[in-house]
Amino acid sequence: MAGGTLTADPKLITKILLGLNVAVFVAVLATQQSGFDLVNRLDMIGLAVDPSRYQLVGVAHGEWYRLLTAVFLHQEIAHIGFNMLSLWWLGPPLEAALGRLRFTALYLLAGLGGSALTFLLSAQNQPSLGASGAIFGLLGATAVLMRRLRYDMKPVLILLALNLAFTFLWPNIAWQAHVGGLVVGAAVAFGMVHAPRERRTLVHVGTCALVLLAIVALVWVRTLQLVG
Known part of the structure; x- marks a missing residue:
């Protein structure tokens, strides 16, 4: 448009x-x-028999995609409503502070962290929906960012306590899923906001890579437990 400028959508x-999430x-x-x-x-399910298909299903059976698809999965209106309100509230400030790529990495790693801990600690035939793990990751990241910026921590700590x-x-x-997402989100955010300026990209990539390797290790150990 003449006389106008195009700006990137911060959200x-x-x-x-x-x-x-809504589409799924x-x-x-x-x-x-x-x-x-x-x-x-x-x-997200570890290893079980699907009675409708009479066959094994689950992450330990090679269906690794469940670790990620569960991150976008909801089954009840109240569940998705609460999570999407939380995403809309927590997401934009983090996206603005971290940037799009880092924010995306944070969200996905937190979700995968929640799925991995669920896979490790839950009963192998217990299905779960892991969307809240990513949301808890954003909550953990928000607490880390507010601490770094020396903001008043009381509101986020109260919200965190209520959610826990x-x-x-x-x-x-x-x-x-909640605990796994919270821990991963806080860990990734800590590496991002405390990275020294001269090595910022290296530290950011390294933090995400180390967290991803830890997630893969948890999944590998649990898989060996179930099928080894």
Whole structure:
């Protein structure tokens, strides 16, 4: 437009992630109506027999994609509603502070961390939806960033305490995904916000690589336990 300028959307990745979560949720609802259970094809499960197909399923059976697909999976309106409100609240400030690429890496690694800890500690045939792991990762990252900027920590600490209390007191919640996402999100954010300026990119890449290697190691150990 004449006389105007184009500016990058500071919430672009947040919007994309929100759209992916909503799209998967709509697909889940649509397939439920058709009789095809998409949740059972995408959720995080270690190793079990699918009674509808009479075959083994799960991460330990080679379905590694479940570690990631579960990060975008919801089954109830209240679940996705709470998570998407949290994403919309926590995402934009982190995306602005870290940049799009680093924010995307943070979100995905936190989600994978939640899936990995669930895979490691849950019963092998216990399915779970790991979307909240990524959200808890954003919460952990927000706490690290606020600490680094010397902001008042009380609001985020109260929110964190409430969410952890909800995690452990409310039934049928995969606390492993929440804790795994929180720890990974905080660890990745710590490496990002405390990196020295002259080696910032190297430290950022190294932090993400080390966290990813730790996740892969957890998954490998649990897989050997289940099939070795």
